[in-house]
Amino acid sequence: MCGIIGYTGDGNDVLDVLMTGLSGLEYRGYDSAGIALTNGSLSIYKRQGELSALESALPEGGLDGEAGIGHTRWSTHGPPADVNAHPHTGPDGNVAVVHNGIIENYRALREELAADGHVFESDTDTEVVPHLIERELAAGADPEAAFREAVGRLEGSYAIAAVFAGSETVYAARNESPLVLGLGEDGHYLASDVPAFIEYTDRVIYLEDGEFARLDADEVVVTDADGTVVETSVETIAWDPEDAGKSGYDHYMIKEIHEQPDAIRKCLRERVEEMTRSITVEELANLDAPESVQFVACGTSYHAALYGARLLRERGIPAQTFLASEYDVDEIPVPPETLVVGVTQSGETADTMSALRGANRAGATTLALTNVVGSSAARECDHVMYIRAGPEIGVAATKTFASQQVALALLASTVTGAPSQSFVEGLRKLPDQVRTVLDDSSAREIAETYERADAYFFIGRKYNEAVAYEGALKMKEITYKHAEGFAAGELKHGPLALVTDRTPVFAMVTQGSKPQKTLGNVKEVEARDAPVVAVTDSRELVEPYADFVMEVPETHPAFTPILANVQLQLISYWVANRLGRSIDKPRNLAKSVTVE
Numbered sequence: 147m148c149g150i151i152g153y154t155g156d157g158n159d160v161l162d163v164l165m166t167g168l169s170g171l172e173y174r175g176y177d178s179a180g181i182a183l184t185n186g187s188l189s190i191y192k193r194q195g196e197l198s199a200l201e202s203a204l205p206e207g208g209l210d211g212e213a214g215i216g217h218t219r220w221s222t223h224g225p226p227a228d229v230n231a232h233p234h235t236g237p238d239g240n241v242a243v244v245h246n247g248i249i250e251n252y253r254a255l256r257e258e259l260a261a262d263g264h265v266f267e268s269d270t271d272t273e274v275v276p277h278l279i280e281r282e283l284a285a286g287a288d289p290e291a292a293f294r295e296a297v298g299r300l301e302g303s304y305a306i307a308a309v310f311a312g313s314e315t316v317y318a319a320r321n322e323s324p325l326v327l328g329l330g331e332d333g334h335y336l337a338s339d340v341p342a343f344i345e346y347t348d349r350v351i352y353l354e355d356g357e358f359a360r361l362d363a364d365e366v367v368v369t370d371a372d373g374t375v376v377e378t379s380v381e382t383i384a385w386d387p388e389d390a391g392k393s394g395y396d397h398y399m400i401k402e403i404h405e406q407p408d409a410i411r412k413c414l415r416e417r418v419e420e421m422t423r424s425i426t427v428e429e430l431a432n433l434d435a436p437e438s439v440q441f442v443a444c445g446t447s448y449h450a451a452l453y454g455a456r457l458l459r460e461r462g463i464p465a466q467t468f469l470a471s472e473y474d475v476d477e478i479p480v481p482p483e484t485l486v487v488g489v490t491q492s493g494e495t496a497d498t499m500s501a502l503r504g505a506n507r508a509g510a511t512t513l514a515l516t517n518v519v520g521s522s523a524a525r526e527c528d529h530v531m532y533i534r535a536g537p538e539i540g541v542a543a544t545k546t547f548a549s550q551q552v553a554l555a556l557l558a559s560t561v562t563g564a565p566s567q568s569f570v571e572g573l574r575k576l577p578d579q580v581r582t583v584l585d586d587s588s589a590r591e592i593a594e595t596y597e598r599a600d601a602y603f604f605i606g607r608k609y610n611e612a613v614a615y616e617g618a619l620k621m622k623e624i625t626y627k628h629a630e631g632f633a634a635g636e637l638k639h640g641p642l643a644l645v646t647d648r649t650p651v652f653a654m655v656t657q658g659s660k661p662q663k664t665l666g667n668v669k670e671v672e673a674r675d676a677p678v679v680a681v682t683d684s685r686e687l688v689e690p691y692a693d694f695v696m697e698v699p700e701t702h703p704a705f706t707p708i709l710a711n712v713q714l715q716l717i718s719y720w721v722a723n724r725l726g727r728s729i730d731k732p733r734n735l736a737k738s739v740t741v742e
């Protein structure tokens with residue numbers, strides 16, 4: 147979690163670069179933010195709250211700076227508070243440090259420094275870093291040596307950047323937290339993620355674990371832990387900065403929901419050939435057909451993985467899905483010829499990375515199914531398949547879930563052989579059918595009817611099971627209301643006790659996913675006075691039992707849940723909107739969860 151940005155150069159106003167970068171990184175954490183600029187001395191401003199709180203604290207005429215760093219925080223050690231916001235500095239105020247990650251040995255370091263007379267102001271793990279650096283400076287080290295020495299003492303995960311009073315250099319180091327360098331014409335950038343500086347440059351270097359970087363206006367030097375210069379490769383990023391704006395929508399989430407037809411189209415491009423009824427994923431050309439598949443993922447990506455595993459099992463490949471945080475290769479057998487697939491939008495989720503690293507150690511073949519080019523998952527797995535959804539800024543995953551499902555359908559088909567005509571046709575029609583759902587949805591009216599409900603339940607069978615879980619997760623995270631998703635058959639084994647006339651039940655009743663049986667469950671809740679919203683491709687079947695019907699077009703049964711999910715996304719969005727929630731940045735959450 148947390149996002150960091152850094153810049154040195156004379157091509158742009160340092161303050162502008164930092165604030166623009168922080169707004170591009172706010173999805174990573176937004177409970178406080180801060181900046182430090184070097185201008186002979188150090189100017190540090192930090193505030194609890196969203197970026198706007200920091201903006202209001204800045205001097206009206208701007209701030210001069212030769213270099214600077216910034217941070218947007220998602221608290222791990224110490225509550226959101228000005229004093230816990232980054233940058234942190236040491237007793238002499240000669241260095242400012244921003245950090246993303248967790249320093250696991252900070253208690254021991256704090257005790258050691260306290261014994262040397264150091265007094266700490268914050269509750270954070272990060273504050274030990276500037277203290278360590280200043281202790282080295284006081285002992286006569288130059289800034290670079292002091293920075294390296296301090297970082298060498300750290301255990302845990304970090305992307306760290308530091309600036310020193312009287313210097314235009316930005317120093318950085320990385321271990322298990324993302325850090326990317328941007329190479330501009332008139333200066334150099336660093337950030338946790340590319341969107342932070344994409345409007346200035348698209349040429350990037352991904353720092354590897356254990357590497358250090360020194361950024362000056364005219365030079366970037368990357369070194370290893372011993373100080374030996376590392377040869378780096380410069381990549382050009384294809385993302386268009388326009389993609390990351392709100393384009394007239396009130397929230398990124400609703401914009402991204404509407405981008406789904408395009409996102410799916412991009413995922414399918416050059417991979418599906420309708421004439422020859424073939425599916426070819428170039429990235430997977432060297433992937434041997436696995437004997438079995440294990441998926442590891444979290445949150446929404448876990449729901450996509452549930453869907454992918456079902457598709458594979460149906461095609462005869464044993465496939466299991468694990469919550470990444472529960473995947474432990476010491477406990478879970480990984481048979482030879484197993485493919486372990488990490489489904490992760492960001493490619494940086496710590497739980498998923500840890501599971502994938504375990505799978506690598508256990509000798510499995512690993513595949514990253516991710517959205518982010520050059521992410522940790524993409525770099526550390528044996529194979530990578532990109533879902534090509536484009537940047538997703540809203541914390542709630544929407545278009546990336548659709549693209550993950552489509553990518554998983556392509557993966558299932560790639561490893562199991564020739565797809566049926568209806569499967570290929572279903573894929574081809576999908577972008578237009580999603581557009582139809584978006585255009586015709588009555589979600590806004592339904593959300594208005596049920597915005598004050600006590601709780602929301604989502605049920606579905608077979609392909610729709612994963613979407614029931616996803617519908618509930620979306621509702622919880624952006625409305626802060628109680629919501630649960632169930633395999634429809636499970637309702638009567640306990641959750642039915644929760645059903646009342648104040649708990650609308652969203653039931654997905656669609657062809658190919660046991661509609662008659664789900665209808666039986668609909669009748670059970672209807673008999674207990676619960677309002678029913680049926681999401682269906684068979685209106686006549688459900689109409690007698692439903693208060694509202696949300697239609698989805700007919701298609702191959704494997705793709706109906708992708709369409710049904712769009713209806714559920716819209717319901718959650720409009721309930722959250724009616725309740726005035728912070729839709730793009732729900733409380734307590736962050737887009738990229740880089741702590742375990």
Ligand code: M6R
Nearest residue numbers: 445446447490491492495542543
């Ligand atoms: O980047 P990842 O796909 O690995 O993220 C995993 C989850 O944190 C994520 O899917 C989360 O559940 C969603 N943002 C919720 O909408």
